[in-house]
Amino acid sequence: MVRIGEGKRRIWVFRRPGEVWRENHIDPYIKGSRAGVMIWSCFSGTDLGDLVIIRSHAGKRTGTINGMDILNLYQQQLGPFCQEDSVFMQDNAPVHSATIVTDWLQERSITVMKCPPYSPDLNPIEHLWSYLKQRLYIQHPDLLNSRKGKNQLKDDLINALEQTWRTIPETYLASLYKSMKDRCHAVIRARGGYTRY
Numbered sequence: 001m002v003r004i005g006e007g008k009r010r011i012w013v014f015r016r017p018g019e020v021w022r023e024n025h026i027d028p029y030i031k032g033s034r035a036g037v038m039i040w041s042c043f044s045g046t047d048l049g050d051l052v053i054i055r056s057h058a059g060k061r062t063g064t065i066n067g068m069d070i071l072n073l074y075q076q077q078l079g080p081f082c083q084e085d086s087v088f089m090q091d092n093a094p095v096h097s098a099t100i101v102t103d104w105l106q107e108r109s110i111t112v113m114k115c116p117p118y119s120p121d122l123n124p125i126e127h128l129w130s131y132l133k134q135r136l137y138i139q140h141p142d143l144l145n146s147r148k149g150k151n152q153l154k155d156d157l158i159n160a161l162e163q164t165w166r167t168i169p170e171t172y173l174a175s176l177y178k179s180m181k182d183r184c185h186a187v188i189r190a191r192g193g194y195t196r197y
Helices: 067-077 099-107 125-139 150-165 170-178 180-189
Strands: 036-040 052-054
Touching (some): 036 150, 125 150, 125 170
Antiparallel strands (some): 036 052
16 A cells, blocks of 8 residues: 555754754654555566556445455466466465465466565565655655645556656666575574564
């Protein structure tokens, strides 16, 4: 989930005496519900998948997703990324282990990497989400101070996310891909516990 104002990088400000409450030194906290969208994507090596905006359906709360939604998403998006001998990673969300999803993956001989419960960020996509959010506010700082209504702001957020997604460099994807060996070794050393990843 990407919500406006969440996920931007922490900024340190060094001030002189008497400058403590200057407006340009304060990052305001925005009260109330801000526009947000649920997103999904995948990557492999230097190949970036489409950024999919998860839209709510009639009768469903915004941001909810079920096994059928995941199955439809995988059917549309995973083809180019799950070649023979590849390993697919997903997080530990229960919706990913729905029977219809696991059956579909097994039918296509897609190997799913099992992640220990205390290392959810073993999956490099989590680092990609963080990187996306940081770039989003660098490339679209106007989102943070917009006074538009929630629906218009949500549309602006979707457009900004799609634009920012297309600017992620292949070198960053490659660095995440290459880090997998070290990530796996760290989890083994930690016996499935916490790691720096």
